[in-house]
Amino acid sequence: MNVDAPGIAPDMQGLVAAEVERQVKALREEMDAKLAVLRERTVDDAATIVVFSGDLDKVLAGFVIATGAAAAGLETSMFFTFWGLSVLKKKGAGGGPKSLMEKMFAMMTPSGSEALGTSKMNYFGMGAVMLRKMMRDKGIATLEELVALAREMDVKMIACTMSMDAMGVSKDELVDGLTYGGVATYMADAVRSRVTLFI
Amino acid sequence: MNVDAPGIAPDMQGLVAAEVERQVKALREEMDAKLAVLRERTVDDAATIVVFSGDLDKVLAGFVIATGAAAAGLETSMFFTFWGLSVLKKKGAGGGPKSLMEKMFAMMTPSGSEALGTSKMNYFGMGAVMLRKMMRDKGIATLEELVALAREMDVKMIACTMSMDAMGVSKDELVDGLTYGGVATYMADAVRSRVTLFI
Amino acid sequence: MNVDAPGIAPDMQGLVAAEVERQVKALREEMDAKLAVLRERTVDDAATIVVFSGDLDKVLAGFVIATGAAAAGLETSMFFTFWGLSVLKKKGAGGGPKSLMEKMFAMMTPSGSEALGTSKMNYFGMGAVMLRKMMRDKGIATLEELVALAREMDVKMIACTMSMDAMGVSKDELVDGLTYGGVATYMADAVRSRVTLFI
Numbered sequence: 001m002n003v004d005a006p007g008i009a010p011d012m013q014g015l016v017a018a019e020v021e022r023q024v025k026a027l028r029e030e031m032d033a034k035l036a037v038l039r040e041r042t043v044d045d046a047a048t049i050v051v052f053s054g055d056l057d058k059v060l061a062g063f064v065i066a067t068g069a070a071a072a073g074l075e076t077s078m079f080f081t082f083w084g085l086s087v088l089k090k091k092g093a094g095g096g097p098k099s100l101m102e103k104m105f106a107m108m109t110p111s112g113s114e115a116l117g118t119s120k121m122n123y124f125g126m127g128a129v130m131l132r133k134m135m136r137d138k139g140i141a142t143l144e145e146l147v148a149l150a151r152e153m154d155v156k157m158i159a160c161t162m163s164m165d166a167m168g169v170s171k172d173e174l175v176d177g178l179t180y181g182g183v184a185t186y187m188a189d190a191v192r193s194r195v196t197l198f199i
Numbered sequence: 200m201n202v203d204a205p206g207i208a209p210d211m212q213g214l215v216a217a218e219v220e221r222q223v224k225a226l227r228e229e230m231d232a233k234l235a236v237l238r239e240r241t242v243d244d245a246a247t248i249v250v251f252s253g254d255l256d257k258v259l260a261g262f263v264i265a266t267g268a269a270a271a272g273l274e275t276s277m278f279f280t281f282w283g284l285s286v287l288k289k290k291g292a293g294g295g296p297k298s299l300m301e302k303m304f305a306m307m308t309p310s311g312s313e314a315l316g317t318s319k320m321n322y323f324g325m326g327a328v329m330l331r332k333m334m335r336d337k338g339i340a341t342l343e344e345l346v347a348l349a350r351e352m353d354v355k356m357i358a359c360t361m362s363m364d365a366m367g368v369s370k371d372e373l374v375d376g377l378t379y380g381g382v383a384t385y386m387a388d389a390v391r392s393r394v395t396l397f398i
Numbered sequence: 399m400n401v402d403a404p405g406i407a408p409d410m411q412g413l414v415a416a417e418v419e420r421q422v423k424a425l426r427e428e429m430d431a432k433l434a435v436l437r438e439r440t441v442d443d444a445a446t447i448v449v450f451s452g453d454l455d456k457v458l459a460g461f462v463i464a465t466g467a468a469a470a471g472l473e474t475s476m477f478f479t480f481w482g483l484s485v486l487k488k489k490g491a492g493g494g495p496k497s498l499m500e501k502m503f504a505m506m507t508p509s510g511s512e513a514l515g516t517s518k519m520n521y522f523g524m525g526a527v528m529l530r531k532m533m534r535d536k537g538i539a540t541l542e543e544l545v546a547l548a549r550e551m552d553v554k555m556i557a558c559t560m561s562m563d564a565m566g567v568s569k570d571e572l573v574d575g576l577t578y579g580g581v582a583t584y585m586a587d588a589v590r591s592r593v594t595l596f597i
Contacts, residue, residue, distance in 0.1 A: 012410070016215060016417050023219040024421045031230055031429055035436060038234060041241035042439035043393065045589070050396070052260050057480055061450050061596075064560070068581030072589065082256055138563050162263070166337050183267030190394045191244070191271065194441065195588045197448070197596040198260075198396040211410070218414045222422045230429055237433060240440035242592065249595070251459050281455055361462070364536050382466030389593045390443070390470060397459075397595040 046075040047195035050186065054083030054110060055119035056132075056143065062199045063146035069195060070153035078150070079186040081160035084199075085167065086110045087147075088159055088174045113143050151177065158185055245274040246394035249385065253282030253309060254318035255331075255342065261398045262345035268394060269352035277349070278385040280359035283398075284366065285309040286346075287358055287373045312342050350376065357384055444473040445593035448584065452481030452508060453517035454530075454541065460597045461544035467593060468551035476548070477584040479558035482597075483565065484508045485545075486557055486572045511541050549575065556583055 047069035051062045062078065069076045080088050089112040110116045132142065141149065150157070158179045164170070171180070179185070190196050246268035250261045261277065268275045279287050288311040309315050331341065340348065349356070357378045363369070370379070378384070389395050445467035449460045460476065467474045478486050487510040508514045530540065539547065548555070556577045562568070569578070577583070588594050 013413065013417070016211075016414055017421075019212060019215045020219055020414075020418050020421050023216065024223065024418075024425055027223050027227060028425055028428070030227070031425075032432075034231075034234055035429075035432055038238060038241060039436060039439070041238070041243070042436060043242065043441065044439070047588075050260075050264070052257065052398075058450065061448075061480055064581055065448070065584075065596075068585050072582065072585045074585075074589065082260055140560065140564055162339065166339055183263050184271065186264075187267050187271045187273075187394075190246075191273065193393070194591070195585075195594045196394045196396060197594060198264075198398050199450075199596050214411065215414050215418070218411075218418045222415075222418045226422050226426055229426070230433075233430075233433055237437060237440060240437070240442070242441065249459075249463070251456065251597075281459055361538065365538055382462055383470065385463075386466050386470045386472075386593075389445075389467075390472065392592070395593045395595060397463075397597050 043194050044075065044192040045073060046077070046189065046193040048186065048190040048193040048197075049076070049078045049195075050198045051078050051080045051084035051087065052082045053119065053199055054086040054116055056116035057118045058199050059084070059087050059113070059116060060143055060146065062197075063143065063150055065197065065199075066155050067146060067149050067153060070150070070155050074194065075156075076150075076153075077156035077158060077186075077189045079158045079160060079189075081163045081186075085160060085163045085169060085174075086116065087113050087143075088157065088178060089113075089169075090173060090175050113147060116143070156189070160186075242393050243274065243391040244272055245276070245388065245392040247385065247389040247392040247396075248275070248277045248394075249397045250277050250279045250283035250286065251281050252318065252398055253285040253315055255315035256317045257398050258283070258286050258312070258315060259342055259345065261396075262342065262349055264396065264398075265354050266345060266348050266352060269349070269354050273393065274355075275349075275352075276355035276357060276385075276388045278357045278359060278388075280362045280385075284359060284362045284368060284373075285315065286312050286342075287356065287377060288312075288368075289372060289374050312346060315342070355388075357388075359385075441592050442473065442590040443471055444475070444587065444591040446584065446588040446591040446595075447474070447476045447593075448596045449476055449478045449482035449485065450480045451517065451597055452484040452514055454514035455516045456597050457482070457485050457511070457514060458541055458544065460595075461541065461548055463595065463597075464553050465544060465547050465551055468548070468553050472592065473554075474548075474551075475554035475556060475584075475587045477556045477558060477587075479561045479584075483558060483561045483567060483572075484514065485511050485541075486555065486576060487511075487567075488571060488573055511545060514541070554587075558584075 047066070049062055049066055049069075051059060053059060053062075066076050066078055089110070091112045091114065136142065156179055157177070158181050159171075159174055160182065161180050162182050164174075164180075246265070248261055248265055248268075250258060252258060252261075265275050265277055288309070290311045290313065335341065355378055356376070357380050358370075358373055359381065360379050361381050363373075363379075445464070447460055447464055447467075449457060451457065451460075460482075464474050464476055487508070489510045489512065534540065554577055555575070556579050557569075557572055558580065559578050560580050562572075562578075
């Protein structure tokens with residue numbers, strides 16, 4: 001205590017300091033409680049992207065944004081659901097026995113990231129081929145490169161278990177290193193995110 | 200004052216208490232003002248989904264996420280605009296007199312949630328029929344069940360009045376229990392939401 | 399110091415006041431530091447919209463929401479990427495020399511906001527013509543009016559430089575008054591936004 005108080009006994013100074021500290025402590029506790037309540041209303045440095053689409057162009061945009069978010073220091077997660085699940089399929093994985101309906105669905109959905117079409121001008125795959133060629137010519141990362149980059153940057157990839165169930169897709173048909181979960185898993189990440197997108 | 204403070208005279212305790220109270224009161228007021236400013240920069244436990252699409256698969260995803268958000272304790276609102284308005288149409292409602300343009304639009308847009316097609320592989324409704332059958336086979340909730348669930352969970356459903364106007368859709372063509380509003384109504388919910396999606 | 403403390407020496411009152419001030423100052427500094435940490439977890443009054451789509455209906459929705467956000471007092475930015483870049487094209491701008499691939503892309507993408515089709519029921523442009531006519535009949539703002547309104551309201555429009563590069567689009571093919579940037583530019587706005595949408 002560096003208070004300049006000539007003529008006052010040092011023990012009195014100590015007693016005053018202790019009494020003030022005791023009373024100030026109550027305010028600190030009150031303020032800390034208010035700060036804790038406010039903290040519940042804030043967000044983490046996180047981003048969450050629902051990849052619903054299975055279109056090459058949209059999925060590309062999703063990975064460009066996801067890697068951009070990770071590069072900006074955000075904890076990033078992608079939730080692959082509905083058609084987006086196709087992105088996670090292993091090349092050439094046949095999977096277990098399927099019902100007729102599941103076989104029809106498997107036939108009609110792409111068999112991995114390299115088989116995705118574009119949302120526009122697909123013309124029997126021409127759009128996707130052109131988009132891929134232009135990106136290669138321009139030195140822009142391909143989808144497979146972006147997926148690898150996202151993994152390196154610790155982007156969390158969640159396979160929607162409800163979609164897997166609906167489409168009859170099993171875990172061994174999907175690439176490794178995934179998190180499995182439903183909408184509750186997605187929502188747990190989304191509620192604390194700064195950026196939430198549906199692609 | 201129940202303090203055990205040996206060596207300090209009761210009148211001195213009173214002096215300290217009064218001075219602390221005076222200065223602490225000012226600090227509390229200052230801090231409360233700063234907390235209030237900060238609170239303006241926080242969010243509520245809320246989620247807001249724009250349902251722009253009228254595709255069965257996308258609308259399904261919208262309701263899965265909306266009910267998931269409500270289940271996670273978020274105050275959830277859905278804003279049905281453009282093609283998404285079709286979801287809210289009553290079965291078999293003819294509506295009032297329409298202009299030729301409005302009739303053409305009505306013919307070309309689905310007449311309620313049961314008539315929605317999918318965004319991919321629609322093949323004259325086949326995609327939607329298949330998707331519905333697979334979901335039924337797997338015990339996954341149908342769109343109509345999800346809509347009912349969303350209502351039970353107090354998900355707010357807003358019909359976009361600008362879209363109603365543009366497409367010549369009147370209130371009596373839509374299901375009951377809706378909120379009516381434009382982009383300002385949507386935005387009032389969105390600005391305080393943790394999760395904002397456009398589907 | 400207005401404390402009523404009969405029988406206590408004035409120098410003691412000064413001691414108490416100084417000690418309280420010292421401790422209160424320390425608490426203020428501690429609390430300000432905690433508030434600064436919490437502030438990092440909050441958001442600005444801002445909204446960020448990715449315009450990925452080049453469909454008239456979706457782009458319209460994007461501008462309705464963007465102008466609605468600006469009207470609600472939010473600092474609003476739109477990031478035009480992939481097909482969304484078409485919205486920013488000057489009418490009749492030929493641009494510089496293009497590769498064959500770039501020419502094919504230019505032929506297949508719309509040449510400005512007036513040439514956009516709808517995401518549904520496009521029937522060789524019929525959908526867009528009908529949507530535009532109905533909006534005109536109803537006195538709803540056209541896309542060009544909404545773009546002008548967005549500019550007046552200081553909505554920031556960012557042209558995605560990666561997309562420009564990929565599609566071989568140069569700055570002189572785009573309208574004036576744009577910001578140029580990639581996903582990092584978008585992300586800088588998005589992380590501090592209350593509303594983040596992908597359209």
